[in-house]
Amino acid sequence: MSVIVQKFGGTSLADTDKIKNVARAVVREKKLGNDVIVVVSAMGHTTDNLIKLAHQISEHPSDREMDMLMSTGEQVSIALLTMAIQEMGYSAVSMTGAQVGILTEETHSRARIVDIKTDKLKEHLGEGKIIIVAGFQGITAKGEITTLGRGGSDTSAVAIAAALKVDRCDIYSDVEGIYTTDPRVVPTAQKLKEISYEEMLELARVGANVLHPRSVETAKQFSVPMRLRSSFKLDDLGTLIIGVNEMEIYKPVTGLACDNSQVRVVICDVPDKPGNAGKLFTLLAKYELSVDMIIQSYARSHDNTNDIAFTISKDDLTRFCGFKDEIMKLMNPSNIHIDEDIAKVSIVGAGMIDRPGIASMMFETLARENVNIKMIATSEIKISCLVEKFNANKAVQALCKTFELDGAEAAIVKGTLPD
């Protein structure tokens, strides 16, 4: 008998009718002869409503009390879904993170899981029960309630799947799988049958907001086969996320993503002294500011200065401006320039490793379309180009053509895409 972990997000649980729908999806899996553990998020807008209540009381509520508050959302979901499954005549039991024993660090609002107890889960499975676990939450060794931060429920699901070494972890949401690129931008974008953890991670990092990187990292670390599928189309198998060596087929470029959520910061004319860049990024780290693309120009010979450019999230811009003066004092640049009208276009593919020339194909495509590249960053399986925002869609369309990521052509010409 296989053990399957299923995870359902807030959209799939928005109201009691949707919860009944999820109950049917759970029972369907049970009827196939599997043991089932279900991990759920809070219902629809519950989280937003709880945050609103908190902010009516305090502008900066303490992290501990926010965790106490937010964790109720998932607890409501587990109780209601368990009732719905019991109503269908199946034996089911709900469990909070604390009851399972999802142990986390002593950090509130973004705790990392350190251990998951499996004894109670195994006991309930042994009794033939479907188990409904509250995602997003855990408990510290001292009995404090914690939450796991963004993407927390996905991470709970994968971590439980890893702890129990289950056969599959299905992440249900309102999307039908991973696409070669955003179908809202490129309507002919193709759904992938398979993608590797590494590719999924790069896609997630460059702005494909389908799965949080943390859950994919955990899946990769413990080799948990993860499937992203739609809770509204149960017959559709979605996309399977597995190790690259387990994949049936892959193309040099699997996916393309466009991220509009970054801004570019240029520290202009910094005197070229050793350690200057180090100082800057130590300061950014001190303020817990994540930077993405980084470029330092060659020192200009006429005045021996250079420019340091990097991108940060739009959400962090206000925080960054708070210590701009500190950077001016520290590095003595002529100016700090901030550019919000940019977009980051990235192509991702595990197949890049063995095939040179992918980067030049990307740059040539963009040049042909008169798209100016402002920054470039690469990893083993990813190439990102920063372009002007008004050029982003044009760039995406052209790159899809070049790398055959729009369905029709790919299906006909190469026949390598999933059916």
Added chain:
Amino acid sequence: MSVIVQKFGGTSLADTDKIKNVARAVVREKKLGNDVIVVVSAMGHTTDNLIKLAHQISEHPSDREMDMLMSTGEQVSIALLTMAIQEMGYSAVSMTGAQVGILTEETHSRARIVDIKTDKLKEHLGEGKIIIVAGFQGITAKGEITTLGRGGSDTSAVAIAAALKVDRCDIYSDVEGIYTTDPRVVPTAQKLKEISYEEMLELARVGANVLHPRSVETAKQFSVPMRLRSSFKLDDLGTLIIGVNEMEIYKPVTGLACDNSQVRVVICDVPDKPGNAGKLFTLLAKYELSVDMIIQSYARSHDNTNDIAFTISKDDLTRFCGFKDEIMKLMNPSNIHIDEDIAKVSIVGAGMIDRPGIASMMFETLARENVNIKMIATSEIKISCLVEKFNANKAVQALCKTFELDGAEAAIVKGTLPD
């Protein structure tokens, strides 16, 4: 330094403005130099809304999952109230029933508290923190979340007060204290400065819905001084509930209550055989039906039958009718008569014990007003008369006059009422 337990009900916590108001009441007590533990219910209509959600999914949801669901209501309250107190600059910490260690029986939906751990409470108090505890909920030895049933939050508060042997347990609500009788019926009803546990218990049992008997019983058992007061009038000390021997003054009759929620059942012409009444009440117990007043008439000599009459709650009537046939078969009466147009008028007073003649004063008053008495039941400190519903108000008014329970007269003639 004194330790005070404060309990706030749902009406006092209906929205975030009211929660801020409660925070001020808590801080006020802290500023007086007291250590403070606060016990809270769920916000306003939260409980009703959660029940509604459950019933959209299942007509009879399991007790365990209902407890899982309902206990989130208090958890939201503790987080928000703690934030509000922290926002005022005071150190505060929220705790679920599980985190405190409010241990209950293994029963869901109406568990009794079996033990309360005090180590974590004492640790937080030692650090000068105000503690906000979720009422109504507990945890079993096996880690299951339980709720305490009706009046649960009051019981949590009193039980914590008893476990820590605190100096006072203040129950805040939207009423200003205990009145001699319902002020909506008798506008001149007086608020009592003190009342004994025993009197409060009898008043609660006969329909004064101010405090649940269970919390008063617990307070009595552990001699916890309990104060019922208004969360909207913080300067008003409300009513103190204490042991009868600690009271300053008392009158023979302290209070009067009228209960419209009962129906009378008469099992007519039951053959007078030994054990017949026993069989009946064994059957009622089997169906978990609580009976209140019971009267068995003398056997009539002409046919050797008698009538058995008792009252049950209107809420239980449908359930009772479900096994009416079983009673017919078991006891062979001529008929089972159900009378819904009745009301139970009760007078309560610890002073009755030493003063004969109170019962006859009650009966004479009712006779003078042409109020027919259908049944009578007495305890050491209570006399209840069942009357026709249309006579209830007239009976209440007249009895208030006789026993000086309406303020003006009592204050002038006897001067024994609290100021």
